[in-house]
Amino acid sequence: MTPDSLVERLVLTGTAPDSEIILLVKEAGLQRLAGVLVDEVLFRCEDPVNTTAVDVALEVTHGDELRRTVLRMVRGEPIRVLDADDPSVLIRRHFRFALPDLVRRLYGPAQPPHSRDFTDVFLPERPADLSELPQILQATHQAGGTLLSGCTTGGPGLGALSVAYGSDKWASFHWYTQHYEHHFARYRDRPVRVLEIGIGGYAGDLGGPSLKMWKRYFHRGLVYGLDLFDKSALDQPRLTALTGDQGDPDTLRELAEKHGPFDIIIDDGSHENEHVRISFDALFPYVRPGGLYVIEDLQTAYWPRFGGTAGAETAPDTSIGLLKRLLDDLHYAEFDPKPEGARTVTQAQVIAVHTYHNIAFVEKGVNGESSIPAWMDDEAWKALGAITPEEGRELGRSR
Numbered sequence: 001m002t003p004d005s006l007v008e009r010l011v012l013t014g015t016a017p018d019s020e021i022i023l024l025v026k027e028a029g030l031q032r033l034a035g036v037l038v039d040e041v042l043f044r045c046e047d048p049v050n051t052t053a054v055d056v057a058l059e060v061t062h063g064d065e066l067r068r069t070v071l072r073m074v075r076g077e078p079i080r081v082l083d084a085d086d087p088s089v090l091i092r093r094h095f096r097f098a099l100p101d102l103v104r105r106l107y108g109p110a111q112p113p114h115s116r117d118f119t120d121v122f123l124p125e126r127p128a129d130l131s132e133l134p135q136i137l138q139a140t141h142q143a144g145g146t147l148l149s150g151c152t153t154g155g156p157g158l159g160a161l162s163v164a165y166g167s168d169k170w171a172s173f174h175w176y177t178q179h180y181e182h183h184f185a186r187y188r189d190r191p192v193r194v195l196e197i198g199i200g201g202y203a204g205d206l207g208g209p210s211l212k213m214w215k216r217y218f219h220r221g222l223v224y225g226l227d228l229f230d231k232s233a234l235d236q237p238r239l240t241a242l243t244g245d246q247g248d249p250d251t252l253r254e255l256a257e258k259h260g261p262f263d264i265i266i267d268d269g270s271h272e273n274e275h276v277r278i279s280f281d282a283l284f285p286y287v288r289p290g291g292l293y294v295i296e297d298l299q300t301a302y303w304p305r306f307g308g309t310a311g312a313e314t315a316p317d318t319s320i321g322l323l324k325r326l327l328d329d330l331h332y333a334e335f336d337p338k339p340e341g342a343r344t345v346t347q348a349q350v351i352a353v354h355t356y357h358n359i360a361f362v363e364k365g366v367n368g369e370s371s372i373p374a375w376m377d378d379e380a381w382k383a384l385g386a387i388t389p390e391e392g393r394e395l396g397r398s399r
């Protein structure tokens, strides 16, 4: 089992019966599985707030087996994993989870467990110097809270995550996260595949803030990023950085064949209008039915240097032009006269186009609603008690 397929199976067991988790332990071993769980907990933990350093043990058990990881927490520093034999280790708190309980906490539905599902030993040893007790008590309490913040599915909202990881999707030039919250909520508990074009980062900074934000938000999600630059150093469980040009449809199709289909695709790449259209045309077929294709930064439709149209009305070859076309495709059943030949992919599969300032969400499904039958002429409407458009206009004029 490769590391990627192990993580994927683990994610799926979050909602599976215990027997599947036990089968997975048999195949992969407790040590290996617990290692993946500890990485996930560390990724989710909030920053420590305790000013006095505290060592906390995270223990995962299965039958008689136990895996202990010692974590040192102190404000202003990343949480450190210590070697249990390190002579400086002084464990102030133990949290012990049975493996299936921790799996459910991390990859189960985003609700707090309704009963206590772990054991906790608080300050097993009396501090040598009792004058330090108040400070040690508080720090131990805070460090425990930090560890538990990483042992849950729920977490901060997308605005806070965007700021925490350094994305510009909220409280910057953009205010996108409220729209993301609205449209993504129903996917949050699902083992989704998400692809974002445009990983971000500047000289000296590898980037990936929004990929980390999606990984944290979609606690069962597999997140892929695509960028012109090689950012594979960002790779970690559930997050893969791919390299390629969004203006090249063959590259896009190749990556989608390998890693898709996707539940969600987000275009936050070059924002060149031509690239936006090429990417949409190549990748929309790889969005799962019921999924979403998101396009950010629609303002470039009005910027000629990005291939946009100057003035108040955008041309068909811009991102806004694409959305206008999709609105027409959505209403395919209403075209008069009825077009000949098969529907295009977007005529058959676009079921909604939600557009906000500078961001759009295109929903995929079966665009199968039929029109009102052509034989419903004025006479038929009259039979239903309706007035004809002509009669309506007459009435309006006479008032």
Ligand SMILES: C[S@@+](CC[C@H](N)C(=O)[O-])C[C@H]1O[C@@H](n2cnc3c(N)ncnc32)[C@H](O)[C@@H]1O
Pocket: 166, 167, 168, 169, 196, 197, 198, 199, 200, 201, 207, 208, 209, 210, 226, 227, 228, 229, 244, 245, 246, 247, 268, 269, 270, 275
């Ligand atoms: C706005 S940043 C992405 C920010 C990130 N999504 C976030 O929210 O933090 C745009 C990224 O698109 C990448 N990019 C530019 N042109 C591209 C292209 N033709 N294909 C793929 N990626 C491209 C850039 O290298 C840059 O990393």
